[in-house]
Amino acid sequence: GQVTRAQEAEENYLIKRELATIKQQSDEASAKLEQAENTIRKLQHQQQWHKCSSNYNEDFVLQLEKELVQARLSEAESQCALKEMQDKVLDIEKKNNSFPDENNIARLQEELIAVKLREAEAIMGLKELRQQVKDLEEHWQRHLARTTGRWKDPPKKNAMNELQDELMTIRLREAETQAEIREIKQRMMEMETQNQINSNHLRRAEQEAISLQEKVQYLSAQNKGLLTQLSEAKRRQAEIECKNKEEVMAVRLREADSIAAVAELQQHIAELEIQVLYENNDVHIKLTQSFSFSLI
Template identity: 60%
Template structure:
């Protein structure tokens, strides 16, 4: 009866050990799953960082800026061509008016003509002086700009920046030429005023050419309207230029904002990576703690095995049997020694807790050992079969007890 109770206790102990092994395996599986999820999150964060870096290195923004500058340069060239054409047309009309004025007859009132001529010369001198001053200012600006272009100093920059710089330089040159054209237009307008004065003098003096004067007046009105149209176009071009500059500034600000957002996203991803690494380290430490708990539990099992060995020695008694006492194919007459037990925790884990206890308490014959190895093999295939293995291991002992 005492032996039967001991066997029942051993079966219960092995069943508990199997359940505890199953729980430990489940905890290890959970820790592995956490580690794998942390590694996946880390890979996703790294891929996101690479995408952000690629977006930061994308040269598309620079290409858009260069294309915008090229478009603005083409528009400036078109405006310059239109202004030059209008200036040529005005020069032709001024020459025609001068020819017609020279063909008019002289007036008898020479004194009045001389006074009017003096006043006209004074106004003409003032206009010429202002025009010369404007030309000098434009010449100084042009010389300064040419000196700036001659300095250069951009050979160390990248080719893309060199192209952008050349476009900007060409744009500035076009604007200077446009200012010169405006100065010439002002000079021509002054000449038109002078012609209007001459026309007024000849209108007072030449009543007989009223019809011809009306035609000249209509032409002058046409020139004034055309000049007004040119001024309107010039103001429109300036407005468009201001809008383009504002748009370029807005684009630069948008690019800077996107860069700031990208930097913030990169910092957030780095923080997330650090958190994931901390979680992975915590999972690793938790696995080590679980492993240390299982080692302590194995040491406790070894102590229990020693106690069971002592009880077996007491049950055997001092005189050995001549024939081994067979109990359901298990030999209890074999001597238990220290070599039959595993020498370390790793060996005990390697052979399985149930198998170690079985080999230590009840040494088996080769036939029984093959039987138990067939029972233990399915337990290595799946973690959830520990309970069924414990029941199959306990079956021979329950049959022995029934016998």
């Protein structure tokens, strides 16, 4: 039981350290998103300045404005996803600090299956997002190849090209942020699964420890009862042995008295026999003397 608890404590420590790493990555992603927001505001100011010039293509400016709005919406979605992820990290930390008492193992298995399904979906989404990032990078490289000689163009055209470059940079940064968020979510799902497994292991270890403690208490009480019975049996045995010794001593005393009485009776009989013998001899002598006198 103690070894299992030590292993669980070590795994929980690793999970906490991983959560700290995820929070740090989340902070870095938030910083990147804030930087992207500042760049978007800068582009919006540039866009307002360019609208004042009638030499720019109005259709291109409108298209650029739409793309900026879309980038801003994507940024807001990323912020919401990041906030949700941070809340999830806090929730995992709370669960990690105080493991819930899950009595329904079937429910826990269903939750694990659901987590595995979400994990598979996250992996697929991550692959798709990486492919999108790869496509954007290729598009960006082609764009750079097309705009290699832009410094030869007039200043106004160069400003428009810079605006396009900054917009493409924001889109790439936003895609990279989305990829980082997907990766963090994937790691969070893996950690949630491991956390639930650890919770289940810890719950079973605690139940086993409680069961063993109850068994030890039962055996201790049973041992105490047996010791009491043994002491009582020893006391009774001592009483019986003492009583037997007393009875044996009484029998021996009665036997000694009987032997003494028999010896006394035998001695008395012997004395009586001697007395009878003397009396018989006296009678015989008297009879002999009487017979002798009668003959004379």
